[in-house]
Amino acid sequence: xxxxxxxxxxxxxxxxxxxxxxxxxxxxxxxxxxxxxxxxxxxxxxxxxxxxxxxxxxxxxxxxxxxxxxxxxxxxxxxxxxxxxxxxxxxxxxxxxxxxxxxxxxxxxxxxxxxxxxxxxxxxxxxxx
Amino acid sequence: xxxxxxxxxxxxxxxxxxxxxxxxxxxxxxxxxxxxxxxxxxxxxxxxxxxxxxxxxxxxxxxxxxxxxxxxxxxxxxxxxxxxxxxxxxxxxxxxxxxxxxxxxxxxxxxxxxxxxxxxxxxxxxxxx
DNA sequence: CCTAAACCTACACCCAACGTCAGGTTCAGG
DNA sequence: CCTGAACCTGACGTTGGGTGTAGGTTTAGG
Numbered sequence: 605x606x607x608x609x610x611x612x613x614x615x616x617x618x619x620x621x622x623x624x625x626x627x628x629x630x631x632x633x634x635x636x637x638x639x640x641x642x643x644x645x646x647x648x649x650x651x652x653x654x655x656x657x658x659x660x661x662x663x664x665x666x667x668x669x670x671x672x673x674x675x676x677x678x679x680x681x682x683x684x685x686x687x688x689x690x691x692x693x694x695x696x697x698x699x700x701x702x703x704x705x706x707x708x709x710x711x712x713x714x715x716x717x718x719x720x721x722x723x724x725x726x727x728x729x730x731x732x733x
Numbered sequence: 734x735x736x737x738x739x740x741x742x743x744x745x746x747x748x749x750x751x752x753x754x755x756x757x758x759x760x761x762x763x764x765x766x767x768x769x770x771x772x773x774x775x776x777x778x779x780x781x782x783x784x785x786x787x788x789x790x791x792x793x794x795x796x797x798x799x800x801x802x803x804x805x806x807x808x809x810x811x812x813x814x815x816x817x818x819x820x821x822x823x824x825x826x827x828x829x830x831x832x833x834x835x836x837x838x839x840x841x842x843x844x845x846x847x848x849x850x851x852x853x854x855x856x857x858x859x860x861x862x
Numbered sequence: 863c864c865t866a867a868a869c870c871t872a873c874a875c876c877c878a879a880c881g882t883c884a885g886g887t888t889c890a891g892g
Numbered sequence: 893c894c895t896g897a898a899c900c901t902g903a904c905g906t907t908g909g910g911t912g913t914a915g916g917t918t919t920a921g922g
Contacts, residue, residue: 612898622899623881643888644899663834664841665794668879677848688859692852695845702842705792709838712793713831716824719806723821730817741868751869752911772918773869797909 608637608646618655625655632672633658654679664705674698737766737775747784754784761801762787783808794834795827803827 615622628634629645634654636645657678661671674694744751757763758774763783765774786807790800802823 610898621881624879626901627880660837660841663794663837665792678844688852688856692849692856695849695852699842699845699849702838702845706835706838706842708789709793709831709835712789713828713835715807716828716831720821720824720828723817723824727817727821739868750911753909755871756910 608648611645611647614647614651614655617652618659620655620659628655628658628668631668633668633675650679664702737777740774740776743776743780743784746781747788749784749788757784757787757797760797762797762804779808793831799827 609617611622611625614620615625618625620628625634629636634647634651637648637651638646640646654675658668658671658675661675662668677691677695738746740751740754743749744754747754749757754763758765763776763780766777766780767775769775783804786804787797787800790804791797803820806820806824
């Protein structure tokens with residue numbers, strides 16, 4: 605009696621439209637915990653987390669295909685022994701990408717801060733020049 | 734005699750197709766330093782930097798429209814007095830966005846590192862279990 | 863002066879990631 | 893049993909960020 609929810613509630617809780625959920629399902633990103641006969645989709649709590657994780661990965665700039673390739677790592681026990689080293693490779697690539705993005709982002713932030721200071725100075729100057 | 738270059742060279746140096754350069758020009762992201770009559774486009778060194786900056790901002794997840802809104806800050810003197818406060822607003826929004834992205838990215842990195850450790854443990858275990 | 867390489871414009875087309883719409887089904891409450 | 897809300901599928905539309913191509917022009921070098 606794990607209290608499943610329908611797509612409407614999932615949609616609200618994960619802040620994702622139901623059409624998007626359908627779309628993600630076709631791409632293999634999410635699937636209902638249960639689907640009796642040919643009827644409604646029923647989801648569990650994990651689906652909420654899964655959609656939130658997908659959103660987070662998207663914000664990092666991953667495409668849906670790239671996300672599909674790694675999302676299971678977050679929600680399933682490690683796949684068969686043979687694939688573990690490949691999974692490790694993927695993770696290390698993502699780490700490298702994250703590092704690169706971090707330094708680029710840090711630099712960007714510095715630039716923005718510089719520009720903000722410059723703007724504020726110019727505004728102050730204009731206001732009492 | 735500042736030795737201008739044509740679009741082909743710019744394209745090669747900035748690693749951006751000439752079609753994309755045309756496209757960016759329509760969006761107001763770049764423009765040739767010179768264009769005699771109705772003929773070829775001629776670019777200077779600044780254009781190379783500009784395209785590289787655009788690429789960097791794209792990697793941070795900015796749309797071309799957002800980039801258009803700020804790119805001039807990097808290459809021109811501050812625009813007219815009236816717009817300065819709006820520019821400041823844009824910059825502050827970008828700073829907030831960058832901060833959010835930074836913390837998300839940091840969290841993501843931690844997750845990936847955890848998963849890497851987990852994978853490595855599993856692999857080691859499998860190799861001598 | 864001629865030609866090939868590089869350029870020009872304009873329009874059509876592509877892909878990812880959705881959203882919209884139409885027409886039909888299911889389900890819960892009164 | 894009936895109705896309205898929630899759901900279903902499938903086809904088509906849209907937006908962002910480009911790419912492809914046709915048909916014409918410019919220019920540098922021999």
